[in-house]
Amino acid sequence: MTARTREPAEARPVYRIERLTKTYGGFTALHKVNLTLRKGEFGAVIGSSGCGKSTLLKIMAGLLPPSSGRVVLEDKPVLGPRRDIGMMFQQATLLPWKTTLGNVLLPIEMRDGKAAARAAEGRAEELLELVGIGRAKHVFPGELSGGMAQRAAICRMLISDPAVLLLDEPFSALDELTRDFMNMELQRICLEREATSFLVTHSIPEAVILADRIFIMEANPGRVAEIIEIDLPRPRNLDMINTAKFGEIVHHIREKLGKEAFGA
Numbered sequence: 108m109t110a111r112t113r114e115p116a117e118a119r120p121v122y123r124i125e126r127l128t129k130t131y132g133g134f135t136a137l138h139k140v141n142l143t144l145r146k147g148e149f150g151a152v153i154g155s156s157g158c159g160k161s162t163l164l165k166i167m168a169g170l171l172p173p174s175s176g177r178v179v180l181e182d183k184p185v186l187g188p189r190r191d192i193g194m195m196f197q198q199a200t201l202l203p204w205k206t207t208l209g210n211v212l213l214p215i216e217m218r219d220g221k222a223a224a225r226a227a228e229g230r231a232e233e234l235l236e237l238v239g240i241g242r243a244k245h246v247f248p249g250e251l252s253g254g255m256a257q258r259a260a261i262c263r264m265l266i267s268d269p270a271v272l273l274l275d276e277p278f279s280a281l282d283e284l285t286r287d288f289m290n291m292e293l294q295r296i297c298l299e300r301e302a303t304s305f306l307v308t309h310s311i312p313e314a315v316i317l318a319d320r321i322f323i324m325e326a327n328p329g330r331v332a333e334i335i336e337i338d339l340p341r342p343r344n345l346d347m348i349n350t351a352k353f354g355e356i357v358h359h360i361r362e363k364l365g366k367e368a369f370g371a
């Protein structure tokens with residue numbers, strides 16, 4: 108696996124979220140959230156249900172306007188959806204009448220037309236090889252397993268060469284073994300591409316195994332309560348889950364979230 112050319116802590120900031128507040132009517136869902144992601148960094152956000160994780164991700168993606176504050180990506184304010192922001196959701200949502208290759212090329216076809224999509228076929232094939240489903244390029248989604256469909260969704264996200272990957276529980280619908288495997292694949296892809304990534308998850312071990320930093324959110328109003336640096340070496344592997352250090356980090360986060368959930 109490709110090693111990092113530099114540690115994210117030394118890299119330049121790519122994504123800046125500044126004093127972000129979001130209100131729905133009289134309800135404050137997010138209150139003055141500050142957060143910076145550096146080039147190649149993997150950030151994860153974790154917090155109890157309703158603390159504003161999805162709201163934060165939607166604002167970061169330009170899908171929802173903030174009430175105040177701002178989001179800046181590569182020195183340009185995010186004012187709406189942008190081609191340099193890649194997103195992935197719990198469901199792969201592939202179009203059933205298009206092949207795997209056709210689905211991967213869809214963002215190009217929709218944006219720049221069929222000729223541009225044809226011109227990008229080689230690149231799409233490379234991406235399918237990268238995630239290990241090159242042989243399924245002419246297969247329709249109905250014949251793909253859940254893990255294969257999410258691999259195709261990864262390629263569809265990467266085809267536009269986004270500056271940042273926003274991941275909303277991308278593997279939570281998969282069985283545990285496939286999910287573990289896909290998380291390791293995600294790490295490999297992110298390391299190879301020096302991708303800047305931000306993951307929303309409900310799973311503490313998933314956040315710990317993937318992230319350089321974990322943002323713990325608390326509710327009422329939604330805010331970042333603590334940032335935890337995960338200094339496990341890279342590339343990470345699933346055996347690390349059984350180490351004392353991993354257990355201590357998980358325990359600390361669980362305590363923190365438990366206090367929040369039960370008001371202790």
Ligand SMILES: Nc1ncnc2c1ncn2[C@@H]1O[C@H](COP(=O)(O)OP(=O)(O)OP(=O)(O)O)[C@@H](O)[C@H]1O
Nearest residue numbers: 131134136154155156157158159160161162163329
């Ligand atoms: N469109 C909306 N109108 C009013 N309130 C909303 C709206 N969307 C979200 N909320 C509220 O804002 C708060 C944050 O919601 P959000 O979905 O961002 O939380 P979350 O942390 O992603 O939750 P979960 O983990 O359950 O997905 C919740 O209290 C929710 O009820």
